[in-house]
Amino acid sequence: MTTVQPEPIETNAPVPAPESTPHLATTPESTAGGVDGILRVLGLIDLPVAVTDAETTILWCSHALADLAGYRAEILIGQRFAQALGTERPERVTAVLKDVATSERTVGRAAIAATDWAGTVRQLAISASRTRDGGDSGGLFIVAENRTSERRRLYAQGANPMSTPTTGAGGVLDSLPSRFTFENQFDTSQRRAQRTRVPLAVFMCGIDGYDDVLQQLGTDAAKTLIDATAARLSHALRSEDLLMYDGEDRFAIVAESVPNDQVAHQTARRIRLAVSEPISIAGTELHPGLSVGITYGLGTERYDDVAEQAARALAHARSTGANQTATFDSLGLLEAQP
Known part of the structure; x- marks a missing residue:
């Protein structure tokens, strides 16, 4: 099985980031604006998206991302993003994502191959942006697209x-x-x-x-x-x-x-x-x-x-x-x- 090595590509179009993500693991609908408003919209349009901390641990994910991973959303909470999607070499994906979370890079993208619980290999494209502006370590919005x-x-x-x-x-x-x-x-x-x-x-x-x-x-x-x-x-x-x-x-x-x-x-x-x-x-x-x-x-x-x-x-x-x-x-x- 061959996995495409992720190669982040910088762009000059940062995604607007909300202020913080302290309560995303359990209550994405608790407020009308900020992160929660964005998550509610993403859930409605069925977009495969996750919010993680700076270590890429999933704090919240949409049902569409859970479907892509092949597990219920609550099972994915607390897992590292790369492991949750079943990437063959998760350390490479994690390195790309952590680089976006801790550096001046505004957006990171990667092409990866992942295997679900049934053994099906999927070709995915992921895009990640920080949930905070500036160079401080913050969380990530990660969107995954199934290209299989x-x-x-x-x-x-x-x-x-x-x-x-x-x-x-x-x-x-x-x-x-x-x-x-x-x-x-x-x-x-x-x-x-x-x-x-x-x-x-x-x-x-x-x-x-x-x-x-x-x-x-x-x-x-x-x-x-x-x-x-x-x-x-x-x-x-x-x-x-x-x-x-x-x-x-x-x-x-x-x-x-x-x-x-x-x-x-x-x-x-x-x-x-x-x-x-x-x-x-x-x-x-x-x-x-x-x-x-x-x-x-x-x-x-x-x-x-x-x-x-x-x-x-x-x-x-x-x-x-x-x-x-x-x-x-x-x-x-x-x-x-x-």
Whole structure:
């Protein structure tokens, strides 16, 4: 595992800093202004942010940062920032942050690799600024941004998803999360849906004609089709969307902030269009299709339950013909449309 060595970059645009942070560990909402007002705003916009002391011990963190670390916020309080995020060489990150806290440097930035409790490696960008002006040792505001999905997207684009990909180690399919990791990421998305009160959508996607490719062109051709579909789906999704290979000819997608059926079906049409581009496999030009089943999560459902609903919707879509989308609603009714 390779970790990018953090290299702080100075800027001339200091972040306005409040006066002090004595009570952040337990009561970020206790006052209307200063640090607490800032923290309340950051919590509302779901920004992954922490406030630490000069030794980088976390005094307060947002729910979004806790989701990024994979633990509840109260568990992270009292931990060093680098250890809480699971960085491979935390001493380097800590050195960067402490330098910002104790020197004239106004802002420090670093690119790091971190591993969560499930073993998932994430590429993060962190930015830190002092909570006090001047050279005295003070606390830090630290913002973390997850760049993992962006790297996955760039990889997929670099692999030219509209052409035949290389199967095997290093393919886009191999970069997708395991079911265990995917379900934990789903739980994180569910918590955000519950806080924001905006549903997430679960898409179960099946490759139309996969069985014909398997029977007529063989296993290698079928694997190539699966990998090509993984690359095309990855290319078509937003950076924050989750994608998992669900076995055989199926993929599962979790998309946050999908407020209604119109947005969900627009997403389904976009991914179906991406997959439908012709592809040459084993000397044969194929015109793959994709059928999609949709259901929604409001923050309380288990993944197994919504996955079953989406799978039922997918089966209904396929029963009406290829390249169709069906929705499973709260009453268990299924509706298909092209």
